Amino acid sequence: MRLSILASGSKGNAIFMEMDGTRLLLDVGIGLRRLKQGLAALGMTLEALDGVFLTHEHRDHVAGLAALLREVPLPVYSRPGTIAALPGRDLLPPQCLHPFRGNMAIGGVKVEPFPLSHDAAEPVGYRVRGSRTCTVATDLGFVTGAVQDAIEDADVLILEANHDTATLKQGGYPWPLKQRILSSRGHLSNLDAAWALARMKRRPAQVFLAHLSEENNRPELAEETVRDILGRQGVPLSGLTIALARQREPVSFGESG
Ligand SMILES: [Zn+2]
Ligand SMILES: [Zn+2]
Incomplete structure (x- = not known):
């Protein structure tokens, strides 16, 4: 499998995955030009995509x-609530929109959505299973x-x-926005991510820390927090x-076979 996190953060998100x-x-939270550039860097085109899954x-x-x-006109898949709540939905080609419940087999892989606690209509993360398993969980207030x-x-x-959390609380965001981010339907803190990893019985070979705030986080701080908690819990x-996903440049992962 290979993977490229084309953009990650509050200014745009998109992940290309090939398995x-x-x-x-x-997700398609970036403009067409950046999307094409990101795919071209992988020797890929829009036409080569099998489908789009929205979180x-x-x-x-x-x-x-x-x-x-x-x-x-690629097929777009998501939960019915998400499809119904898409901004400018009436202007999107209806034949492209495929609301679904449960899991979906597409090509050689199985896509399994799982519910997230976030202030959106029907937000999900995705587990994509094929010869490998790749899971995406961003935009969640806490780890259920x-x-x-x-x-x-x-x-x-x-x-x-x-x-x-301390940087967010001390920072310049208005209090209602701070409350929203900190709420159980907001966003995951560095510490929450660290504990989710610490609690895993079998940890992945590769973790990308993602959707980092440019105002209330620093890449080094996110990584340090995770390493610190895992170290203190005796996790080898x-x-x-x-690795760290980035807002402004793609971060890739690939393995042969
Ligand atoms: Zn987001
Ligand atoms: Zn969100």
């Missing part, structure tokens, strides 16, 4: 959807039992580490690679 010959895009309808996850569908189960058997895990860090 067992199936090519998926998870939820927030703008940073769907802002580029209309432009993408105007260019290539369902989330902890869903991340458990990932080979590659993309997990939100949105903010450092040798088999675990921790």
Whole structure:
């Protein structure tokens, strides 16, 4: 499998994933030009995609959807609540929109959504299973039992580490926004991400910390917090690679076979 996190954070999100010959895009929160550039760097085109899966309808996850569908009418899959709540839904080509419940087999892989606690209509994370398992969990206020189960058997895990709680509290955001981020339907802190990893019975080989706030976090701080908690819990860090997804440039992962 290979993976490229084309963008991650409150200004736009998109992930390209290729597994067992199936090519998926998870979220389209960036413009068409950046999307094409990111794919071109992988030797990939929009036409080569098998489908688009949306996590939820927030703008940073769907802002580029209309432009993408105007260019290539790809099938778009998500929970019915998300499809219904898409901004500008009436202007999107209806034949492209595929609300679904349960899991979905597409090409050689199985896509399994799992519910997230977040202030959107019907937000989900995705577990993609093929010869490997890759799980994406961003935009969640806390790690529910369902989330902890869903991340458990990932080979590659993309997990939100949105903010450092102290930095957020001391920072310049208005109080209602701080409250929203800190709430159980907001975003995951560095510490929450660290504990989710610490609690896993089998940890992935590769973790990407994602959806980092540019105002209330620093990449080094997110990574330090995770390493510190895992270290204190006696988790061996040798088999675990921790990387950071970025807002402004793609971060890739690939393995042959
Ligand atoms: Zn988001
Ligand atoms: Zn969101």
